Amino acid sequence: MSSYREFLDTDEGATVRGFLHEPDGTNAEGLILTHGAGANCSSQLLVTLAEAFCASGMLVLRCDLPFRQARPQGPPLRGSAERDQLGLRAAVAAMRRQTSGRISLGGHSYGGRQSSILAAIEPGLVDRLLLFSYPLHPPERPSELRTAHFPSLQTPALFVSGTRDGFGSIAEIEEALRLIPAQTQLLLVTGAGHELMTKRNRDELPQLIVGTFRSFAAGVAH
Numbered sequence: 001m002s003s004y005r006e007f008l009d010t011d012e013g014a015t016v017r018g019f020l021h022e023p024d025g026t027n028a029e030g031l032i033l034t035h036g037a038g039a040n041c042s043s044q045l046l047v048t049l050a051e052a053f054c055a056s057g058m059l060v061l062r063c064d065l066p067f068r069q070a071r072p073q074g075p076p077l078r079g080s081a082e083r084d085q086l087g088l089r090a091a092v093a094a095m096r097r098q099t100s101g102r103i104s105l106g107g108h109s110y111g112g113r114q115s116s117i118l119a120a121i122e123p124g125l126v127d128r129l130l131l132f133s134y135p136l137h138p139p140e141r142p143s144e145l146r147t148a149h150f151p152s153l154q155t156p157a158l159f160v161s162g163t164r165d166g167f168g169s170i171a172e173i174e175e176a177l178r179l180i181p182a183q184t185q186l187l188l189v190t191g192a193g194h195e196l197m198t199k200r201n202r203d204e205l206p207q208l209i210v211g212t213f214r215s216f217a218a219g220v221a222h
Contacts, residue, residue, distance in 0.1 A: 136168030162192030
């Protein structure tokens with residue numbers, strides 16, 4: 001288990017609140033992870049992945065989005081997206097004060113979606129995206145696609161999706177990724193739904209994601 005500490009930063013006008021997982025050594029690559037609409041940064045998925053990435057040598061910040069800081073339970077209220085993107089921008093700035101290494105940004109479902117929108121608005125803000133269970137559309141409403149920003153996305157992105165995710169079938173995700181001009185890769189998790197991590201896969205999933213992302217990042221770097 002990696003060492004982590006509570007983290008609080010208010011230097012950018014938006015409060016960044018969460019936990020920083022610190023590996024041995026300095027100038028490690030940084031990874032910012034955030035949560036879905038119904039969770040917070042202490043979700044089992046984020047904690048487990050943060051531990052695994054930190055063990056691989058990365059500095060990991062898992063943080064609560066502004067909507068979750070404002071209310072401990074419930075989904076984001078209408079109009080939260082822009083403020084949550086400002087919070088993510090502040091988290092990137094805070095991470096840059098912690099390390100001079102490359103910075104990656106992402107998260108689960110809603111958190112990953114807001115990360116990708118921010119990256120599309122501000123190309124070059126981060127080096128890579130790591131998006132878990134991207135909510136391509138609401139369940140059983142496939143016409144309401146959340147891909148308007150995909151053609152503007154210049155940041156390389158690894159998508160991790162369960163084969164039973166009601167927010168987007170594999171065929172739908174594969175079609176959507178063709179809209180993105182940047183380099184992308186899709187990692188499929190067999191039998192997983194939107195929550196991604198299950199009792200059956202929780203032992204091997206973290207290392208699968210870490211290994212795939214590390215390989216993806218190395219390919220992007222070259």
